Amino acid sequence: MAPTIFLLLAIFSIVESTVGEGGGLKLELIHHRLSLDNVSPMAAKSQIWPETSQFIVKIAIGTPPTKVHAILDTGSDLFWAQCRPCVKCYRQTNPIYDPSKSSTFQTLSCKSPQCHLWGSGAACSGTDTCKYGYGYGSGSTLGELATEKMAITSRSGATTSFLGVVFGCGHNNSGTFNANEMGLIGFGRGAVSFVSQIGPSVGGRKFSLCLMPYNTDPRISSSLSIGSGSEVKGPGVITAQLVRTSDQTSYSLTLKGISVEKTFVPYSTSGPPAKGNAILDTGTPPTLLPKELYGRLATEVRRHIPLKPIDDTLCYKGNLGNLVITLHFDGHVDLRLSTAQTFNKMPDGSFCFTAMGVDDKDALIGNSMMSNFLVGYDIDNMTVSFKPTDCTKIG
Incomplete structure (x- = not known):
């Protein structure tokens, strides 16, 4: 938020x-x-x-x-x-x-x-x-x-x-x-x-x-x-260096693009993305993407899901399968997301995409896409670490 x-x-x-x-x-x-x-x-x-x-x-x-x-x-x-x-x-x-x-x-x-x-x-x-x-x-x-x-x-x-x-x-x-x-x-x-x-x-x-x-x-x-003992370590951990921006609050990374299965959707079609263009934000449920990027991403999502969307949305009824979407951050940090992280089940039984387009040049990665990752934030060392984890089994 x-x-x-x-x-x-x-x-x-x-x-x-x-x-x-x-x-x-x-x-x-x-x-x-x-x-x-x-x-x-x-x-x-x-x-x-x-x-x-x-x-x-x-x-x-x-x-x-x-x-x-x-x-x-x-x-x-x-x-x-x-x-x-x-x-x-x-x-x-x-x-x-x-x-x-x-x-x-x-x-x-x-x-x-x-x-x-x-x-x-x-x-x-x-x-x-x-x-x-x-x-x-x-x-x-x-x-x-x-x-x-x-x-x-x-x-x-x-x-x-x-x-x-x-x-x-x-x-x-x-x-x-x-x-x-x-x-x-x-x-x-x-x-x-x-x-x-x-x-x-x-x-x-x-x-x-x-x-x-x-x-x-x-x-x-x-x-x-x-504090002590909160470090995310072990096999499968990916650590990224946070980007220092004028915003002294946010945990910022540079999002280079998003893949839908093997199709890469670049963040921008007009040049390299700005440094620190993506914020990790647990206080916002959906992921917010610039409208132009979201439009290109939505096209690829529709192309890869063999179901008819509900009206003009990215909501579906039926089995979505395991559509793999990957967030590509600078520093070779690639986060593979499953449908449990990219689609939420609605009360009517449909599944809706957890991202939406907004009038902004930067992205915000919301809490739905960060589920089932053990995420370690280290303010003093300016790093964030990700470990794919079944969060239901951490006690």
Whole structure:
């Protein structure tokens, strides 16, 4: 869920944690479409599960703690939650976090090192409170920056707490968020992201995750790791060097083209693609491609599927077989995708392509195409590693 506007950058953050220096966190990823009340608290082996194609993390904030279910998003940095008092909050099933009832909540002033704007100074009000604003393709959030205690709890009941985590207390939030999505937890590369803040306490600014395919049995779980022990290693691992761009948040690679079986569809017909033209984004379900590229790709997909599409779409009813589509990134990084990663099964039994065309020159690789890969992100070394994995069998 790549932000469309950035009104703040909290650059320096100090995190105190009860976890031992360098000890990594093993977090549980749960593929559930059940009531959130049926899922035990997240933490050192935390929970994540898909909710309308999003993956939701459960985390406790404040003292006493309030449970927050936040969208896991590698395309943004800020962790924010809906907060009272609400100027405008979308409907939320669980109680909205009330900072006035927490003894560890503290707003940030404009003089604090955490309150900085990208390029144009602090986003400050006349009361000297550090304000923030974040916009996404699917909504926006406005509020104040603060620090708070965060806690994550394993299935065994062990709780790991972090003090002084910078987050956004959202008083004005809107968009396509549903009632089970209480905020968003950013896992981007920026200094204010959750993984950047807790990284020094758990063995480094790195993490790995394995996202379930859309229709996985909700009783099956896999894991998310942060810090030490999250490295993706072993046979079959492909590692790519991330591209440094002006965007200090995103995990960017250079997409050279896409193959449908053995037919190569170049990214551009007018020359080599721009460096860093593709972003890995767990907060966006579909893959978004420039319209011109998508049109050429759609032609090849139709040509290789011996079924009649539904209307003028890339949706089909029937057996698609195992159509192999390959993403070709710079550095000889080729990711072979199966139909489970490129087509989602719809409620009516049809299968629809997980990519769509947009008016943009860059691509965004969404969470559907990244399912069934163990993906390791290493911010300090600027690498991302992929290992084809049955994510239903990672515990």
